[in-house]
Amino acid sequence: MVARFSFAVLAMAVVVTASNFLVQFPLEAQIGAIDLAEILTWGAFTYPIAFLVNDLTNRHFGPKAARIVVLVGFAIAVVMSIFLASPRIAIASGAAFLTAQLLDVSIFDRLRHARWWKGPLLSSTIGSVVDTILFFGIAFAASFAFLDTGLGREDGSLGFAVPFLSVGGDVPLWVSLAAGDFIVKMLVAVVLLAPYKLLRAIIPDRTALA
Numbered sequence: 100m101v102a103r104f105s106f107a108v109l110a111m112a113v114v115v116t117a118s119n120f121l122v123q124f125p126l127e128a129q130i131g132a133i134d135l136a137e138i139l140t141w142g143a144f145t146y147p148i149a150f151l152v153n154d155l156t157n158r159h160f161g162p163k164a165a166r167i168v169v170l171v172g173f174a175i176a177v178v179m180s181i182f183l184a185s186p187r188i189a190i191a192s193g194a195a196f197l198t199a200q201l202l203d204v205s206i207f208d209r210l211r212h213a214r215w216w217k218g219p220l221l222s223s224t225i226g227s228v229v230d231t232i233l234f235f236g237i238a239f240a241a242s243f244a245f246l247d248t249g250l251g252r253e254d255g256s257l258g259f260a261v262p263f264l265s266v267g268g269d270v271p272l273w274v275s276l277a278a279g280d281f282i283v284k285m286l287v288a289v290v291l292l293a294p295y296k297l298l299r300a301i302i303p304d305r306t307a308l309a
Contacts, residue, residue: 103160103164104156104160104164104167104168107152107155107156107160107168107172108168108171108172108175110148110152110172111149111152111153111168111169111171111172111173111176112171112172112175112176112179114145114146114148114149114152115146115149115172115173115176115180115192115196116175116176116179116180116183117142117145118142118145118146118149118192119142119176119180119183119184119188119189119192120142120180120183120184121140121141121142121144121145122140122141122142122143122146122188122234122238122280123140123142123184123188124140124141124142125137125139125140125141125276126139126140126141132265132266133264133265133266134265135265135279137261137262137264137265137272137275137276137279138264138265138275138276138278138279139276139279139280139283140276140279140280142280143279143280143281143283143284143287144283144287146230146284147223147227147284147287147288147291148287148291149196149200150200150203150219150222150223150226150227150288150291151219151223151291151294151295152168153165153168153169153200153203153204153207154203154207154218154219154222154223154295155295155298155299155302156168157204157207157208157211158207158211158299158302158304158305159302159303159304159305160305161208161305162204162205162207162208165204165207166201166204169196169197169200169201169204170197173193173196173197173200176192176196177189177192177193180192185247185252185255186246186247186250186252187237187238187243187246187247187250187252187255188238188255190237190246191233191234191235191236191237191238191243191246192234192238194233194234194237195229195230195231195232195233195234195237196230196234198229198230198233199226199227199229199230199233200226202222202225202226202229203222203223203225203226204222206218206221206222206225206226207219207222210222211304215296215299216292216296219288219291219292219295220288220289220292223288223291224285224288227281227284227285227288228281231277231280231281231284232277234277235273235274235276235277235280236273236277238255238273239255239256239257239258239272239273239276240256240258240271240273241254241256241258241271243256244256256273257271257272257273257276258271258272258273259271259272260272261275262275263275263278264278264279
């Protein structure tokens, strides 16, 4: 059964593994007085593609298949992430990914017959909120330092203070990074509506085949 949508499983695993690795690297650039390294990581540019893969799978194969793709892609990605990143990053990614993507499946399916852009945009927006809070909280908040130290690793928390989004009051770095990543995720989600619209003309809705 999984073989029918093996490409979707592979795409999901690649996207999540790449995002888990890239989220460790701030974007070293400056826009005026704004230091992007304090508000943005490279992972923000790749992770929204997971929602595109999920929504197209859901559209063509249905929510049950989409959930299988999420679960299989999650398992593969977490194993690979342990080697490419750290156990803490893998745990944070797993918790955030499963929650956000399964939520995305349910919301997209409910909006399947709404205007073409509502399903992918609203499901990815809500999913991104949940994913960002869970991932950055677990991966970088000092409260979860035991996930590093308990395994004999150096504490990877990002709790030192920086200006919020490089212009506001002081907040822990992970909070500023989470806000910056979410903003970029939403911009990318809007851009990804273009390939979604193009591909939906090629990939039929499962309800149209019934």
